[in-house]
Amino acid sequence: LTVGVSRTPLQKNVSLASPTKIELTCKLEENSNLKNPQVTWKRGSETISHTNKTQNSWTIQLTISDSSQLGSYSCILKGEVEVSATFHLQVPHIEGKEKPIITYEGDLAVMVCKTEYVPVAWTWYMTNGTELVAINPSSHTNKFQFKRQSANVNRLEILKLTKEDNGIYWCEAAFRLGSSKRRFELRVLSIMAPLKPFVAVVAEVVILVTTIALYEVYSKRKEK
């Protein structure tokens, strides 16, 4: 992975799912102000010695074998000015719906989690007060259904919704290097919620149509 160094601080996110060897390279732009800078690679306060240096690029090699080795690694170039670039090594993120999911009583709720890499395991949690309780699919087959759409997409369906199903749910994808979570908010409304504005609009239409019809009959009678 190479990052061209220029004035603004650069960041790059790197998703790692399983233990791997990785090379991080910082490369200096051709027409940069810095000439022969002093380069250090750091992770936090710890300095790492770089394993490879060419004319204008500096590389470190890392072996990531567990989650403690994930984090932010920076290359710092000191010369007349100081520039740096940071690689954030992390577990893959989960993509899912950010906005609250709105459903109705008796209906079906759908939550979908998607990742870049295939996780080792998927787990879904619901919140009971402040605790996370894992959802066991086999014990509530007519309430919760898990559908594995593909290896990296997982889908939770909650059937026969009631007001109690309102709340926060979590989907967790476990990778060898750690796990990542995504939060979903489920709101269960009663049917009355949309019905009120609906009935209001229909009432308005009926009133207007009747008024117009009556007005026309009245003006026709007036003409005669």
Place this chain on the structure above:
Amino acid sequence: MQAKDSNPPDGGYGWVVVVSAFVVMGLTVAVLKTFGLFFVEIQQHFDEHASTTSWITSITIAVFHLGAPVASSLCVQYTHRTVVITGGLLAFSGMALGFFGLNMVWMYATTGFLQGLGISFSWTPAISIVSHYFSKKRALANAIASAGECAFAFTFGPFFQWLISQYGWKGALLIIGGIQLNICVCGALMRPLASSCLEASHCKTETTPGSSASWRDKEDKSPIMHKTFNWMLVRRPEFVLYAIFGILAAMSFFVPPLFLVPLSYSLGIDESWTASLLSILAMVDFGGRLLCGWYANLHVTKTIHLLAMTITLISTSLMLLPLANNYLSLAIFTGFYGFFFGTTVAIHITVLADVVGMPEFDSALGLFMLIRSTGGFVGPPLAGLIVDMAGDYRAGFYMAGATLVLSAGFLGILDRLQQRKKRGSKIRTKPEKTTLPYPSLHLLEHQ
């Protein structure tokens, strides 16, 4: 004293009709345009592919076009008002039943078919009745009515998003269905013009030719032939030329909105700025429609010439658009395109009325919509093919521009034909003072 179709009020109650048509346009086309917001929700809920979900809109658009001729023939037999009210009820039922969201096929039937039929039965008569109510100010009236689409589309975007965030997609559909029920209110306002031929008994007493008393009524008499759906229009070269123009124009019209967003992304413009491009498009579209209506109302230029000019200007903007390389230039060219698109839409129905004449206008409108739809179906896939071959979205814009230039050519041929016929009729009869070229020829045939 009720207004007659042969002597339209050109104002007065006509403006009420224009306002109600404005609202109908908004509640039909603008809803269709904004339906895309429901896509992802519906797709995820039913666990379907994007292509399967997009069939909903395809069905709506297809039924809309196929229903147009049916709607216009129903207009002639029953009144415009009845058909619009029916349309409103159908559209409402489509959305309201969509609320139950049983499965994808249910959505196809409700938000697809019923909604499409409802929109078709509402839109077609609304457009048509405005032309019936006006003659001298027809261009302005049509332009104002068509602007409704832009005005509503502009507000529906954020409004629908808010509805979905408050009530979920199902609840939002229900409420939108209720809002669409207001189409019936608009329909109630569309008082039919007392054309003496809509009552069959009147017509039969006026079939004796030659009497001076029925000289004026001969104009009203022609509707007898067109009480039912009129395929004879296809025999008229003017209509055929205009229909071909319609196909080519439709082929190009759907392309720029499709490719503007990907082109914008490929230039490195981010989501919110791209969304603002679409807002710019809607705003200048609105302005273009109103301005064109006002200008056409001055009767300085013939409507068909005006249409040819606007088409040329759109194709110029489209040919220039690919030159844009940053947000500002893209926004400017998009603005030009949107503005001239608005002017074209505002005037093209008035030109149809001028081409075929009012007695046959209803059937012509329906048939024109049906024929034009083929262009709308062919255009996007063809453009997609060209873009894939060229590997660049700009090719799509060049194709759209070229198609429009071709369509302008047909307008030119049509204009020549009309001028030749006019010269021919001037030699043979005294010219009658009417705004439509046809009645003088009809009188000729009956001698």
